Amino acid sequence: MADIIAIKDYFKKLQRAINEDADFTFFNIKLAKKNRIDDLLCCVLALLPDSYKKALKKRAVNVADQLTSVSAYNRLEKLIKKPFLLNSEIYVVQYNEALSLIRAITSNIERDINKLEGF
Numbered sequence: 001m002a003d004i005i006a007i008k009d010y011f012k013k014l015q016r017a018i019n020e021d022a023d024f025t026f027f028n029i030k031l032a033k034k035n036r037i038d039d040l041l042c043c044v045l046a047l048l049p050d051s052y053k054k055a056l057k058k059r060a061v062n063v064a065d066q067l068t069s070v071s072a073y074n075r076l077e078k079l080i081k082k083p084f085l086l087n088s089e090i091y092v093v094q095y096n097e098a099l100s101l102i103r104a105i106t107s108n109i110e111r112d113i114n115k116l117e118g119f
Helices: 004-020 034-047 052-055 059-068 066-079 094-118
Strands: 024-026 029-033 090-094
Touching: 004 029, 004 034, 004 094, 034 052, 034 090, 052 066, 052 094, 066 090, 066 094, 090 094
Parallel strands: none
Antiparallel strands: 024 029, 029 090
């Protein structure tokens, strides 16, 4: 249970890193520091249980349908890890979509982890 709270805190930090720490904003696109995004995603992955990590690696349709946070996390990772053409140390983040996916993950991750762990 403590891990789930820590995971949600890291997603809040990720949201804050995208929202407030962005170097440049243009409409729905923000340029965020690659190191900061990668560090936060690494911390999240370190706290996730092994069963959840296995579900993230599966590309099966039934896993994505049953586990909302798993499919949202996979889409989020693709969405925020787009490299900027002019600088490899910066990611191009589609801000509104990323924030909605983070909200979906934080609201469903506890239920999905419990389902995967068999609680």
